[in-house]
Amino acid sequence: MSGRESFLLDGTPVPFAPGETVMQAALAAGHYIPHLCYHRDFKPHGSCKVCTVRAGGQTVASCTLPAQPGLEVESATPELEDNRRTLVQMLFVEGNHFCPSCEKSGNCLLQAVAYELGVLSADLDHLFPSRPIDASHPDLLLDFNRCILCELCVRASAEVDGKGVFALSGRGIGKHLIVNAESGRLVDTAIAATDKAVDVCPVGVILRKRVGFAVPIGRRRFDVAPVSAQAKGDAPRPPREKERR
C-alpha cells in the first residue's frame, strides 16, 4: 500500500485508489462508517444520509464524497452519531418494523445499524402506515411495511436485471415503493427469483416465499459479528472478482 495517497478518518490515515469515495476507501481499510443505501455493487446514491460525515467544513454523505489526499474527515463524533440515530429512529417509526417475527431479523441491515448505534427505542411516535403486502407472485413476496426507500432494488432491477420492476413514487413522507406494472402487482412483472433485485434488499421487503426461518437464530450474518466488524465485507470487490460473479 506504500506510496498510495491517503486522507484522515477521525485522525487515522486511510489510503485510497484514484476515483474511490471516502466510504469505499474506509471500508476497504476495515473502517466502518454507518450506511444503509450504499452497496458495494452499485453506484453511490446518497439518499439515506446515515453515512453523513464532516469534511472540509461541510456536512456531506461519505458514500458520494470523492476521497482526496489530506482530507480530514470526522465520522465518529457524538453529534454525527446522534444524527444517525435519529435518522434510523425515523425509519423505524415510518414503517412497521416488528423484528421478533420478521424472518430477516439477524440479516437485516437496518436492525444491525440500529444495534450498532445503540438505538434502544424509537423515541418518536409510530406512524403505523397501512401497507398491505403483495403476495401475488408465485415465488416472491413484497412486504412493503419494512421498506426504507434505499432504492437498491430499483437500481438492481434496472441496471443489472434490465427489467425496471421497481420505482419510487410520491414525495416526502408520502414517498413509497411501487411495482412497475399496470395492475401494480408483482405477478404482472418480469421479475424472477434469480434476479439481483431479489437479493439486494437490506431489510425484509423482497422475500423468497416459503423459505422463512430456514437459517436458525445465532447463525445469521449479524448474529455472528456486529456490522462494524464486517466493514471489509461491504468494501467494493476487486474488479476481477466482480466479473466472475
Add this chain to the structure above:
Amino acid sequence: MRVDLETAAAPAGLRRVAIDPVSRVEGHGKVTILLDADDRVHQVRLHIVEFRGFEKFVQGRPFWELPVMVQRLCGICPVSHHLAAAKALDVVVGATRLTPTAEKVRRLMHYGQILQSHALHFFHLASPDLLFGFDSPVEKRNIVGVAAEYPDVARKGVLLRRFGQEVIRVTAGKRIHGTGAIPGGVNKSVAPEERDALLADAYRMIGWSREAVELVKRLHFANVGLYNSFGSFRSNMLSLVAPDGSLDLYHGGLRARDEAGRILFDHAGYQRYWDLITEEVKPWSYMKFPFLRELGAEQGWYKVGPLVRVQNCDQIPTPFADAERREFVDFGGGQPIHATLAYHWARMIEMLFAAEEIKALLHDDDITGNDLVVTGTPQRRGVGVIEAPRGTLIHHYRLNAHDQVMRANLIVSTTHNNQALNHAIRQVAKRYLDGRRLTEGLLNHIEVAIRAFDPCLSCATHALGRMPLAVDLVDAAGDTIGRLRRDGDGGCVDAAAAGRKDGP
C-alpha cells in the same frame, strides 16, 4: 356435584363483588360474584379476555411467519404455540411425515417446555398455598416464604425450570421466541456438545422430579378431605393419546371420556376437530365455551390438562412416571379423580414424565442428525394440535392461493377449561364464601381453585406468585360501598368507599 350459580334467578337487588386481577401480559381474568344482603352467593362468573385480535392480526401474513409470530400470543408458553403452528403448517407444506431428527428435536423442545412450565407453576405459584395453607399470612404465601422455610424445595424448583429452559434454548435457538420449528421440520438439530451438557444434568432432574411427586403426594395425603373435595366437580375429559393409548403430549389422536371414565370417542384425527368439538358464545364472557358436539352444550363441556391426561391414557411410556400414574389411578379406586387440587399431583407426574422423556431423547442419535425438512403436496388448510402444559391447544389456519393466511382459529387450553374453571370457583364460593364476610383469605380460596388449572390468566401472577386484586362491593344501586384491595406484594387494605372505580 354440580352447582348452578351461572346466572342468578333474580339479580336485581344483589350486591356485585368483582375480583379483578391486574393483567400485565396477555390474559386478563376477573371474577364477579353477586351477593344478597346476607352475603349469600347467587352468581359466580369467571370472565377472561385474552388473545383478542390475534386471529385478525395474522390475516394476510405469509404462512411461514406464523410459528415465530404466534409466540407473541403468550409469554408463558410460547413454545406450545410455536409447535402447534408448525404442526398445522406441516400439513400446509404437505409434510405428512417429518424426518426422525425433526420430530425428535421438536419433541425435545416440547418436553423442555413442559418441564419448565410445570416447575414454574408448582414451585413458584402453587407451592406457597399448598405448603403454608390457603389462609396463611399473606406475607409468607409466596416463593420468598418458601425459600426461607423450605430452601431445598425452592432451589430445586429454580434449577428444574432452568434445565427446561436450557433444553428449549438448545432446540429452538433461544430461550424465548426461538425459531427452531419451521413448516415441514426444524432449522437446526442438537450439537453433540450441547447434548452432552444437558445429559450431565438430566438424571438429576429425574431424581428431583420424583421428589416433587413425593412432595405433592404427601401434601395431598396429609389433608385428604380438603384435597379431594376442594373445588371438585365431575366432567367429561379430553386429551390427545398416542396410537397405542400411551401418554403423548406432542402428537396423537383425540380421546374423550365421560365423567365416569367411559370412552366417548378415541383416536379421532384432529384435522376435522370441528366435527367433534364446537364452541358456544355467552353474552357475559369474551371467551367461548367449547363442548363435545355429540353431547351438546349443556352436557358436553369438558376439562383438559394434566389431571385429564394422566387418567385418559392407558399407560405412560417411561417407568418412573408410569409407576406414579398407577398409584394415582389406584387412589381413584376405579373412578376418575375429579378433584381440582389433584391437578397438582398429576402435573408433577407429567413433569417426571417430561424429565424421563428428555433423558431418553438425549440418548437418541437422531437428535444430532442433518436431515431436517420435508415437503410434499401443498394444502390450503392445516390444523395442528398439541398438549400444551395447560391442556389441549388447537391451531387452525386457512390460506389463499398466494400463501397468505386468510383465517385463523385458535382454541387454547384455558378456553377448553372455561366451563370447568367456572364450575370450580362456583363450588368454592358456595362452600367457603356463602354467608360470610369477605376477607383476603377467603378470596384466596377462589384463586387457589383457579390456580390449580394453571390458566393463562395467571400470567400476571408468575412474578411473585400472587394476583393483585381489587374487590369492589357494589350495592344494588351500583354504588361502591366498600373496597378490599390487595397489592402485588401482599398488603391488604380496606380502602374507604369511593365513588370512582379505580381498577387496575
